């Protein structure tokens with residue numbers, strides 16, 4: 001009998017509620033604040049988000065029902081399969097068991113539609129007609145373009161210039177679903193014009209694109225903004241990943257010793273890990289690792305401060321590990337990880353020592369990604385390759401120690417639209433970008449001016 005390599009849940013077993021980790025935090029998270037230092041009020045967010053989403057953003061309720069129309073759309077590709085990466089284990093000659101949750105099976109090819117569908121739905125029922133957003137690698141932009149199509153909303157996406165140039169197919173996907181996709185910075189916004197004047201050749205950054213999408217939203221009618229990561233409600237929507245994975249691991253009689261996700265703004269990491277962090281808070285022994293790029297090592301190196309989520313400081317100040325909102329990360333191929341900050345919830349867990357962080361250089365990630373493709377077959381997104389590289393490190397450590405570790409990683413998306421990075425790697429043109437002490441010093445100078453959240457009580 002062939003050993004089982006994947007577990008597929010029946011559609012009827014899809015989780016019907018999201019898990020909100022705020023209800024289980026051992027110490028409360030500092031609130032987002034306004035520039036004058038006072039806590040943000042729900043009505044402050046109303047020009048940017050519909051009230052039904054704001055309610056979720058501030059909710060402390062442990063379980064939140066997934067509305068039926070959202071479930072119906074999620075069922076197009078969920079539940080997603082959980083695999084055992086046996087061929088990779090063999091190639092690594094490790095006693096570790098490596099499991100992965102395959103989020104690359106969604107129509108847009110990543111975990112991003114899990115929240116895109118929910119956000120499009122909430123905006124639709126609130127009476128909104130048009131959404132604006134930013135995108136790094138194009139995964140989020142294509143996910144929102146797809147979700148807006150499902151619910152009949154218009155959609156405009158500001159795509160970080162470097163990815164816009166490197167990944168034209170993502171733009172075509174967005175257009176195929178009926179969305180508009182513009183390069184960022186863009187001369188059509190005040191923020192974009194100011195940045196282009198200073199540096200016409202800037203590669204752009206997520207922080208700049210967020211400013212432009214928010215500016216477009218607040219200056220347009222019947223429009224709201226949609227964020228693909230960072231905020232509490234986005235992390236909440238992604239918990240369906242970890243909740244399914246937990247059921248699937250249970251069906252195999254397994255429980256992870258180590259849970260790994262790559263971390264850009266923090267949402268897929270939150271999705272796979274929060275249900276397991278909940279167990280950890282309640283006494284279970286599990287290591288949870290966020291895999292960051294060495295080019296933007298926020299939880300590995302940066303300070304915990306109150307910082308804005310965007311360059312033009314249009315968002316409230318969020319308590320998070322940050323390299324400073326003016327930091328423009330080097331042009332690594334994992335565009336979705338080129339962000340200066342980290343989700344406040346993920347940052348808070350790091351501060352509470354409930355999770356760990358590791359920073360990985362680009363070449364090691366591509367090496368792991370190619371090894372993955374040549375063993376497991378699926379070609380991972382460059383972002384996902386960070387989770388894979390972290391898992392490979394842990395599997396090698398297990399081999400050295402001769403210990404049978406169970407590793408679960410979130411396979412956040414496929415890389416079929418990201419082949420230019422593979423081409424650069426395979427032809428030996430790819431280089432590492434690691435933050436030097438000088439880069440770090442400049443970044444620290446910028447964040448030194450920012451307010452500090454209160455110490456943990």
Ligand SMILES: Cc1ncc(COP(=O)(O)O)c(C=O)c1O
Nearest residue numbers: 139229264265266267268336413
């Ligand atoms: C495939 C994939 N994985 C991970 C990420 C990182 O985002 P987050 O940290 O919000 O999951 C992205 C972002 O675009 C992505 O496209």
